Amino acid sequence: MDTIALQARRVDGPLVPTTIHRRELRADDVDIRVSFCGVCHSDLHALHTPATDGEEFALVPGHEFVGDVVRVGAAVTSFAPGDAVAVGNIVDSCGQCRMCRAGQENFCEEFPTLTYGGADRVDGSPTMGAYSGRYVAKERFVYRRPVSLDPAAVAPLMCAGITVWEPLRAAGVGPGTRLGVVGLGGLGHLAVRLGRALGADVTVFTTTPAKANDARALGAQHVVVSTDPDAMRQSRGTLDVVLDTVAVEHDLSGVLATLDLDGILYSLGYLGPVTIDALELLVGRKRLSSGGSGGHRRTQELLDFCAEHGITADVEVVPAADVASALTRLASNDVRYRFVLDLRGIDEALELD
Incomplete structure (x- = not known):
């Protein structure tokens, strides 16, 4: 499946619309249409950090996002098309170590698979983030998003x-x-x-x-x-x-x-x-x-707690086309308190160009 993403092809390079390929659904996968993605200081750091020797620099940032389910794999039981969901900065772990068994996948002893800048545990392909129209993630690391809350303001909760x-x-x-x-x-x-x-x-x-x-x-x-x-x-x-x-x-x-x-x-x-x-x-x-990030139990607990108490982040929503301005302002701490990219319709809009 192809989707449009904002990708940097060199260190300190611009994020430009690029067609990338998302994997075909595995049995435990969820295909998500991304609507909003937070802009994190980690994104800035990644854009300014050279790739490991011998690796190509091809970075799509974005690791705190919300969206809606489009399709699910044959073994998925927790979600169905149309469900409101959220994903954070971890999309897989070994599932077997003592940390994973304790529900602390964020401390996986084999290191968790990151939403971007990581390597898929099945085929070794690089993970690409959610500055994009679609994202495919393992069911275990997809969370129920409270529909009572502003989706754009929920995205930063995930990081x-x-x-x-x-x-x-x-x-x-x-x-x-x-x-x-x-x-x-x-x-x-x-x-x-x-x-x-x-x-x-x-x-x-x-x-x-x-x-x-x-x-x-x-x-x-x-x-x-x-x-x-x-x-x-x-x-x-x-x-x-x-x-x-x-x-x-x-x-x-x-x-x-x-x-x-x-x-x-x-x-x-x-x-x-x-x-x-x-x-x-x-x-x-x-x-x-x-501490850093969170395991499955605590992450869903957070979303449920925020729904109960009406808690979201204070955000400034910007169009995907204004990502460069958002990153520049973030580097100067000119935001109260989180930028969020509006990625709705990015695939359709660019297909019409």
Whole structure:
């Protein structure tokens, strides 16, 4: 099956409409007509990262998307044509390791197959993302999308949302939890909304005083400007759980200082080497952890929770033709809080040209 996709043929190259081939349906496959796809910082990173030696650079980004089922394979039982669905950044895993058996396919010991930039586990072909008209995915990694929610605003839940949801659940965040959220971007604004819906008392840390009103509008009860030394001193030892969603390298010692006895810090935004003061971990028996994406159980749980509480991402929807502008603005953090590409009719529109 052929479909139109926005593909880059070289590092730092433009995304141009290109015909790509999606595999024929296997027994457990779902064929999805893509309607909306979020634009993630991971997409920017991938577009600027050279291919492995000897491999051709041919990248179609997009790993948080929603759409509707067109066809299903012979063995599919969970979906039928016309169903509203969503897919995240994992489309397969080994299914056999202890992580997969525990429902944590995101930690697959053989590494999960990514929605783009990965290799199909059956034929070895490269996976191509959802900046496209159609996507074929394994049933296990397709999720029921709540039809009560704006589909464009659901798309970022499949990456930004699940990235903060798993640690929230792992830490048992609920009524009485003092939750800190560092950064108020794509991940951070969803962490605030989800934390409040779970019953936590939420404090937002931001370097930008102008974001205080935004943080409170999202549900935060407290806002700390992290560049204010007095405010940071007053916040020492006041929190049980902190989600750090800042996407650039920074010193975590100041954040660790905000934790109370046995508090835990999840570093979610920046996944490179981090700098900490070991004494900040020692004093108070604090813990440093991380997380990424989510397994099947938690991902569907997130979507169901969001449907129950009316939670979606704040998005700016842009036409697929404006993808270059969206990426440029994203690189400058000029978005509140997530760009989403409108891919409806991309195949038909380009076939008419």
